[in-house]
Amino acid sequence: xxxxxxxxxxxxxxxxxxxxxxxxxxxxxxxxxxxxxxxxxxxxxxxxxxxxxxxxxxxxxxxxxxxxxxxxxxxxxxxxxxxxxxxxxxxxxxxxxxxxxxxxxxxxxxxxxxxxxxxxxxxxxxxxxxxxxxxxxxxxxxxxxxxxxxxxxxxxxxxxxxxxxxxxxxxxxxxxxxxxxxxxx
Amino acid sequence: xxxxxxxxxxxxxxxxxxxxxxxxxxxxxxxxxxxxxxxxxxxxxxxxxxxxxxxxxxxxxxxxxxxxxxxxxxxxxxxxxxxxxx
Numbered sequence: 031x032x033x034x035x036x037x038x039x040x041x042x043x044x045x046x047x048x049x050x051x052x053x054x055x056x057x058x059x060x061x062x063x064x065x066x067x068x069x070x071x072x073x074x075x076x077x078x079x080x081x082x083x084x085x086x087x088x089x090x091x092x093x094x095x096x097x098x099x100x101x102x103x104x105x106x107x108x109x110x111x112x113x114x115x116x117x118x119x120x121x122x123x124x125x126x127x128x129x130x131x132x133x134x135x136x137x138x139x140x141x142x143x144x145x146x147x148x149x150x151x152x153x154x155x156x157x158x159x160x161x162x163x164x165x166x167x168x169x170x171x172x173x174x175x176x177x178x179x180x181x182x183x184x185x186x187x188x189x190x191x192x193x194x195x196x197x198x199x200x201x202x203x204x205x206x207x208x209x210x211x212x213x214x215x
Numbered sequence: 216x217x218x219x220x221x222x223x224x225x226x227x228x229x230x231x232x233x234x235x236x237x238x239x240x241x242x243x244x245x246x247x248x249x250x251x252x253x254x255x256x257x258x259x260x261x262x263x264x265x266x267x268x269x270x271x272x273x274x275x276x277x278x279x280x281x282x283x284x285x286x287x288x289x290x291x292x293x294x295x296x297x298x299x300x301x
Contacts, residue, residue, distance in 0.1 A: 053294070060287050068282035082283060089290045157277075175238065176270065177277045182240050197235075204234060208269055 037061075042102035049096045060089055063106065066178065067113045073173040074117035076162065084116045091116075110180065111188045114170050118189075121166040160210035168203040171196055224252045229259050233266050 037058060039047075047055035067088060071081035091112060092105075099108060161169055170189055174180040182193045182200075189196070229252045235241045236249045253260045 053291070056294070057287065057291060060290055064282045064286055064290075068286065069277075073277055078283075082286060085282070085286065086290055086293065090293055093294050173277070176274050182238070201234065204269075208266075211269060211272065 040103075041105045045096060045099065045102040045105045048093070049099075056093060059105070063109055064089070067109060070110070070113050070173060070178060071117050073161070073177055074114070074166070074170050075120050080120050081117075084113065084120060088113045088116050107184060107187065110174070110178075110184065111190075114174065114188045115190075118166050118170060121169075156210050156213075157207075160207045163206060163210075164203050165199075167191075168199045168206075171199040172203040172207070175200055222252055222256060224248050226252075226256060226259055229253070229256070230262055233259075233263055236263075237267060237270055 039055070039058070041059065041062075044055045044059050048059060064085060067085050068081055071084040071088075072078060075081050075084060088109065092109060099105065161172075164172065167189060171185055174185045174188060175182075180188065182196045185196045186193045229249055232241065232245070232249060236246065239246075241249065253263055
């Protein structure tokens with residue numbers, strides 16, 4: 031199967047083929063979802079190194095456990111759940127207030143006017159600090175909702191909690207972030 | 216909060232549900248009631264606009280992270296290793 035053929039297949043077909051040992055099919059799943067999973071991990075754990083490790087572990091775990099997946103079409107939801115849990119475990123093991131990195135791609139470009147660059151940096155610093163101030167679960171709920179557009183139902187499933195709890199965590203996270211980001215509204 | 220004007224849905228009720236509205240997590244009937252209120256209540260609409268702006272700002276600040284170019288290759292290499300061991 032060529033890369034182009036694999037790209038045209040849906041998740042369920044790729045999962046079924048991967049389970050049969052088709053490496054190219056699984057590579058296509060990795061290509062398809064490594065970006066979203068990396069974005070999710072980076073925003074929850076806050077450091078590029080930990081995010082890369084988490085995503086690598088997730089895709090290796092997924093490869094090993096494909097046989098346990100009852101519904102081949104549910105692969106993406108399963109991936110979100112596994113990535114979220116992996117990241118929450120990283121945060122729970124970490125010392126409180128471990129520093130997180132600012133993402134390089136978001137640094138102001140050299141062409142940015144100095145006064146604008148200062149403002150952009152201040153915004154990013156404020157956002158990073160605000161995200162650090164959330165509990166791991168609040169942060170995960172917020173990232174899944176705001177960055178990944180997951181529904182309350184999907185978030186509840188990913189974190190292993192109720193929709194009601196997701197609503198509460200989101201409300202608290204948003205209140206905190208709104209306060210910190212108020213100067214840039 | 217209440218704007219003092221008579222509405223079918225109370226202002227405080229609307230503002231407590233503004234995020235459900237933004238997240239498209241309320242049913243059609245509720246959505247319609249909230250939309251009607253926002254259409255006729257300027258203070259609530261203003262607050263809604265701020266929340267919408269904040270949502271967009273935060274999403275924009277968080278949406279552009281790219282996975283490292285070699286990540287897929289590293290995953291592949293490890294899987295090949297595992298398969299060889301098996």
